[in-house]
Amino acid sequence: MINTTELDPALSAMLDSNKKSGMRLVIGNKNYSSWSMRAWVAMKAFGIPFEEIRILLDRPDTARQISGYCMSGRVPLLLTDGMTIWDSLAICEYLAEQFPMHNMWPQDVAARAIARSICAEMHSGFQALRSDMSMSIKASLPGKGRTAGSQADIGRISEIWEECLSRYGAHQYLFGDFSIADAYFAPVVMRFNTYAVSLAPALQAYVERVTAHPAVAQWIREALAEVEDAPDHDAQLNK
Ligand SMILES: N[C@@H](CCC(=O)N[C@@H](CS)C(=O)NCC(=O)O)C(=O)O
Numbered sequence: 001m002i003n004t005t006e007l008d009p010a011l012s013a014m015l016d017s018n019k020k021s022g023m024r025l026v027i028g029n030k031n032y033s034s035w036s037m038r039a040w041v042a043m044k045a046f047g048i049p050f051e052e053i054r055i056l057l058d059r060p061d062t063a064r065q066i067s068g069y070c071m072s073g074r075v076p077l078l079l080t081d082g083m084t085i086w087d088s089l090a091i092c093e094y095l096a097e098q099f100p101m102h103n104m105w106p107q108d109v110a111a112r113a114i115a116r117s118i119c120a121e122m123h124s125g126f127q128a129l130r131s132d133m134s135m136s137i138k139a140s141l142p143g144k145g146r147t148a149g150s151q152a153d154i155g156r157i158s159e160i161w162e163e164c165l166s167r168y169g170a171h172q173y174l175f176g177d178f179s180i181a182d183a184y185f186a187p188v189v190m191r192f193n194t195y196a197v198s199l200a201p202a203l204q205a206y207v208e209r210v211t212a213h214p215a216v217a218q219w220i221r222e223a224l225a226e227v228e229d230a231p232d233h234d235a236q237l238n239k
Pocket residue numbers: 028032033034035036057058062063073074075076086087088089
């Protein structure tokens with residue numbers, strides 16, 4: 001067996017990267033599964049190879065199928081190195097550690113701390129936006145879902161984006177180059193498109209850049225091509 005620590009760093013990184021391929025990502029329907037989208041977009045955007053396993057949500061056997069991989073009952077799941085990682089943020093952190101050459105987080109320490117803060121805020125917050133403006137990439141629901149709670153969430157997200165784009169983003173992505181933070185907010189971008197949220201021009205331009213990013217655009221194409229619905233998710237849209 002080759003001891004990669006004694007090799008040229010570039011060759012060693014390439015061998016490590018090959019060793020880590022063979023990863024499998026378990027996701028839900030692309031049209032609806034916002035948490036799956038985050039991990040999948042992060043992997044695609046940074047060219048990390050993986051096999052996709054899609055489990056349809058809202059089916060009688062959804063829970064049984066997910067529990068075949070992990071008892072969390074939720075997707076995404078990353079199957080790698082004989083273990084399962086069962087949370088989108090933990091998956092992104094694992095990938096950033098395993099593939100340091102990709103700079104999945106911003107390189108600047110202060111920017112990285114802010115990027116982690118906004119991902120954590122997304123991960124634990126914005127409940128009203130999630131429930132009142134649920135993700136359905138296929139749907140067009142301009143103006144729907146505007147409760148006091150979702151309006152407040154839209155306001156807070158606008159504030160975060162404005163701050164990151166003006167301080168770190170050089171008017172590209174939230175921290176300049178595409179990072180985990182952009183993957184994390186990609187499902188919000190999908191919602192802003194579906195529900196036609198009107199935004200300041202700089203934020204609308206960010207929405208358009210994320211929508212056009214190759215990894216995001218691929219997810220959208222594949223979501224639009226899906227034929228299966230998810231009845232409970234659709235019921236959320238029509239409440
Ligand atoms: N905090 C988790 C949330 C995962 C989550 O809620 N996933 C939803 C799909 S987007 C799920 O698996 N739901 C199971 C179901 O609908 O049966 C993460 O970040 O991965």
